[in-house]
Amino acid sequence: MSPSQPGAEPADHTRAHERAAPMADGRHGPLKDVRIVDLTQALAGPFCTMLLADLGADVIKVEPPSGDMPRFGGPFMREDESHHFGAYFASVNRNKRGIVLDLKDSADRDRLLNLIDNADAVVENYRAGVMERFGLSWEMLSARNPKLVYGAIRGFGDPRSGESPYSDWPAFDVVAQAMSGVVSITGPPGGPMVRTGPSIGDLYPATMAALGITAAIHHAQMTGEGQFVDVGMYDALVALCEAAVYRWSYAGVVSRPTGNSHPQFNPFDIFPTLDGACAIAAPTPPHWSILCQVMGREDLINDERSADNRVRVANRAFVLSAITEWTSTRTTAEIVGALAGRVPVGPVNDAPALFADVHLQARNMLVAIEHPGSPRPGVFPAPPIHMSATPPGVYRRAPVLGEHNESVLATESGWPEAGPE
DSSP, rough: OOOSTTTTTOOOOOGGGGSSSSOOOOSSSTTTTOOOOOOOOOOHHHHHHHHHHTTTEEEEEOOOOOOOOOTSSSOOOOOOOOOSOOOOHHHHSSTTEEEEEETSSHHHHHHHHHHHTTSSEEEEEOOOOOOHHOOOHHHHHHHOOTTOEEEETTTTTOOOOOOOOOOOOOOOOHHHHHHHGGGGSSSSSTTTTOOOOHHHHHHHHHHHHHHHHHHHHHHHHSSSOOEEEEHHHHHHHHHTTTTHHHHHHHHHHOOOOTTTTBBBBBSSSEEESSSSSEEOOOOSHHHHHHHHHTTTOOOGGGGGGSHHHHHHHHHHHHHHHHHHHHHTTTTTHHHHHHHHHTEEEOOOOOOOHHHHOOOHHTTEEEEEEOOOOOOEEEEEEEEOOOOOOSSOOOOOOOOOOOTHHHHTTTSSSOOOSSSSO
16 A cells, blocks of 8 residues: 555655655766856756756856755755755756856856856856856857857747747746647546646756757767757747647647647546555557456456557446446555556555655666755655666765855866765
8 A cells, every 4th residue: 555545554744755866976877077067047957057067077166156946945854944045046057066156247147157167058047148148158158169069948949049028028837838738638528727746847958958968968079060059948849749739730739738648548637545546548449458357347348448559438427437437446456456567567656655666766766865954865856867877876965055156266276176986
């Protein structure tokens, strides 16, 4: 029984680290030779540079004297009295060295330029025009360092790639989700439209930016030519809504919320169980046949209302009712046990259940990261990219504000040894 299910012993979050993998012994990964200057803030930009750092890049995070916007927000551990940073900041700023520079100060701008002159990439997610006002435009930086890759993540992209009438609009995750179409296809059928739980308006553009920056660095290493890499949050989420775009283009269909169902496959849904819920997807003939046999409903295999996926989509309510009648009288574990390895199935997990999941433990997908001011570490998702020769990893916690000023700015190049290798 999952520790989050009714009747289970309550999970103790203060011992969550006992089920997590330890931090790595040093910086590893295929980007170990890459140097990144990180001028990002909030979520999208720091998540992008975190991905690069997880893959081995030496990332120096540059914050203003007041710190990154979410640095001092929670949640905090109850044992942590120092509050150098909360979990939000810790989550997306691991594996980075941190310094403080005031970009309004000429001496600090010179220090930053010294770093950028010796970097492979600089990444920022200010609104368009902010870096120009600091005298740090892509054109100026590129003239100093022709191999430099300049990564920018903005709500509506950078005018260099196409001047949008929305260029000056500020944007957050919910705006990108709304404008891109994500919200229009998310939620219960006929009910209110909702944003997705994870902040995909930030996280997906960040992932695309990390991919683009990595590709651009590869190009620069081959040719000596740097370039400007521009990802708009709105643009990235439109790409994520590819099905809604092609359905309209091909058939004039306006996609609407379908709840947990899929508009083109059935069954493909979340079903109630005695003690929770589980996902079952069986749109293919073999999977449908096995599901019917396990349910003791062989009659549905050739029933004219459910014989193939096309008619099951047309008779969705009938099919879902038959499956719900079976699942609602059994526990999640019983259903997963009956179908696992034969039909796509999985429990609906919450956070405590993730810590109990044997798959995540076997794959080391939760990592315990030390936290200043606390005797116990916090736990975060580990890098999901597994590589046999150059595995990524987490070897350094997020930095205290200005923690590495002395070591980073003490050398002429601005790039001393990055620490544990």
